[in-house]
Amino acid sequence: MKKFKLYLTSKQISSQIDGKLIEFHQNDLTNVAELNEADEHSVCFYENPKYIDDLKNSKAGLIFVPEDFDPTLKMDTNLLLIEKPYIHFMMLVQKWLEMSTSEIIEKISRSASIPKSANIGKNVIVRSNVVLGENVIIEEKSRIESNCVIQDNVQIGSNCHVYPNTTIYEDCIIKNNVIIHAGCVIGADGFGYVFDQGIHHKVPQVGNVIIEDNVEIGANSTIDRATIGSTVIGKGSKIDNLVQVGHNCKIGENSILCAQVGLAGSTEIGNIVYLAGQVGVAGHLKINDGAMIGAQSGISGDVPQNAKYLGYPAIDAGLQKRIFAVQRKLPEIVRFFNKKIKEEKQKENS
């Protein structure tokens, strides 16, 4: 249950949205909730018939329901009949959040460490104990949460939100409207060594990371800097928690990397690619536009455009599913095979 400082009425909500309000009583709505935790001040949504019991038992004050919903099923509750209950409910949540955001009075915390060489735009928020290196640029309306460390020469565009305890190494460039969740490490050294005479000699890592507009990066993910040049996360791509992106990778636009995905160095991911959870991709490969890779797959070669791959090593998902389906037959097949081999030998010997 998310409570807002600002309350709304069912009428106020329905006046903003192109749906049909069935109002049994006037009420003050103060929160959004799931059906089964709702109280009389809650707004909820109902779409999936699986949750019909939750709907019937819900104490919610207003429920978004589908257009073809039978209102007699929930006679005592204000209902908003609407084409896509979930989408419109979420749009309401977004608006309500924006209306409720309180002004932060201290924009730059006195405990933040900000050298004179920093260039901080208008309405930037820098919270407690943030440490900026030399020549850092942060453009307007960006927000750096407490205990982040932003090293020398980092550039952060406008409207970014960097959550607490994140580290951004020197020279990295974050463009506009980027969200970086807590604990991320952007720009740590790529994993590069030259093995000579039994010892791994570190290769200096002097490239950077460039994160384009509208990217979101989940908690505790790590994006390594390039050895030379840049590791790039393209416009609108979304990265989940605990993801590893190796040095010199290039991720295209609007791609999705789910939690715990790992990319080895110098791999290219196209546009609108989908990598499900825990997928691993070897180095120096190319996954082309529109490809979809199933969870935990291991990618050891290039993936063609719009291909669906699955498995370890990953192959065409359709074939892989057929293989998965028949694998449980293997013990039986091997028994049959052993019997046949024995028969053949007996024939040869007789």
Next chain:
Amino acid sequence: MKKFKLYLTSKQISSQIDGKLIEFHQNDLTNVAELNEADEHSVCFYENPKYIDDLKNSKAGLIFVPEDFDPTLKMDTNLLLIEKPYIHFMMLVQKWLEMSTSEIIEKISRSASIPKSANIGKNVIVRSNVVLGENVIIEEKSRIESNCVIQDNVQIGSNCHVYPNTTIYEDCIIKNNVIIHAGCVIGADGFGYVFDQGIHHKVPQVGNVIIEDNVEIGANSTIDRATIGSTVIGKGSKIDNLVQVGHNCKIGENSILCAQVGLAGSTEIGNIVYLAGQVGVAGHLKINDGAMIGAQSGISGDVPQNAKYLGYPAIDAGLQKRIFAVQRKLPEIVRFFNKKIKEEKQKENS
């Protein structure tokens, strides 16, 4: 080797424990150690015959050994004969730790940032550079280590221990006796987008995380907040390092998630479930009470109560092990199969 500020004698130790002391000499014991690193002031245990040589060579001052141990094997060392040496040794370690804990004089660090709206209980410890948001509640005897960030409206119960550099996002609820190790991120946004016209539109994430009593969460793990409602970690469950729990997951009581496990969104884990290392679980599934899942397994469907599953995709562990056992026969089988196909074709053609 763990050295304690408080020293004990073999007699003092044995007087607390229901075992039989064979004392060759009086001594001051100041530390616990492994057999092979021990000095004359060390207490050790011996249980597994694999380590008999370490026992014989050990310089330990006191060794917990099994009741049926032959003392002539270690004539010069004080021995404590006892039913379960390891368990009783660990109980001693626990007690010794508690006796040795020194008082912390500064309970609330002056460098911590604590707004007036915070509600801090008795004997709470808040260390250096901790940043609390508005309306945070921390109940008695809890301890927040240095450089943690606890955002608005977070509630932390009594006797909790939050290690350094942890971030807890707004509205999350941590109950009593919870341990959260360093670098964890509790309550970051769930990974939710609506894909429309080639762009991923962020779904607002306004639920929270609820962590019940006696949970322990390992270093750098991430527990995402629910979209609406709560992500819940049930009473007594234990989560290892680098684990990802997606938004709206519900984990039951006394379950175990080993390192690097990943749960996609809205998945339910029952009570006393065991997920070994690097297991991945798809979204919207149910793993029922008592199920045990082998390491690196990929769960793509519900798992019945008390089932043992293994593999990718995971199936009954017994069948999976039989499949693993015969898989190495595959190249031979395929040769046999190709030969047969060829023979059949020749027959048809002749």
Next chain:
Amino acid sequence: MKKFKLYLTSKQISSQIDGKLIEFHQNDLTNVAELNEADEHSVCFYENPKYIDDLKNSKAGLIFVPEDFDPTLKMDTNLLLIEKPYIHFMMLVQKWLEMSTSEIIEKISRSASIPKSANIGKNVIVRSNVVLGENVIIEEKSRIESNCVIQDNVQIGSNCHVYPNTTIYEDCIIKNNVIIHAGCVIGADGFGYVFDQGIHHKVPQVGNVIIEDNVEIGANSTIDRATIGSTVIGKGSKIDNLVQVGHNCKIGENSILCAQVGLAGSTEIGNIVYLAGQVGVAGHLKINDGAMIGAQSGISGDVPQNAKYLGYPAIDAGLQKRIFAVQRKLPEIVRFFNKKIKEEKQKENS
């Protein structure tokens, strides 16, 4: 592109390196870059013919090329002909970095929290908001970046570099020339419980972590402390990002653990072992010297010296690759097998 504060000329660079300079014009060089992002002040290298177009179009001021390179291919640019362009280029980068390092004036930040009991060597750098526990030792020339937390009794040798937001738990020992990247957690509790009467009872974790000379650990990795004794990372071993090393593991010298590898408790890794990305290793195993394990493999038994293993569960890599190659035949084999079974049954019945 990495810009240095100090500029060099082509002559100055070539005078340091045993190659042959072909100089078309004198120039000031200020940065190192990839061929395709270079400007007239850039030094680049060219080695792989795949990048010949980048070479031809490059605006670089000086390019390291192989000894047998035909200079007429790039008439307008200063060239340095040399045996191993990449290696020598990287050696230049390393030297240039060292020459360009500016003196840090404030060696110990006033916002760092350093108790009187700390023992800090000469030329140690401790940046903003670092929190040291009691009795911490940091030897000369080591550098602790902002917002790190180093708990009681930790020892850090000379020439170490600990990046921001890292946590080192009490009693851990870091030797010399160790690099620990941002967000690491060294010495968190091992994952140990005793299950009794339906509840997991925590086993106290009182060992430590020892990190030997010349180790590098990637961002957000976690190395758990031993239950008793020590978790050890041997001399010269290199660990990538998001790696989990369980309690009581012993890693030998000069081994490589790629990103997202996980080791369960008490496992031993020998010298010059290579674990590719996302490999998982069960507990209490031994991977012997020189073994190489392919990406995402699951190790469930000991691995012999110099063995190459691959797969889930991992077996000899050669055999595994043959199995992978024939797996796609499985659906066809199963059809053949079902046909044969049917034929045999018909024979029996007729």
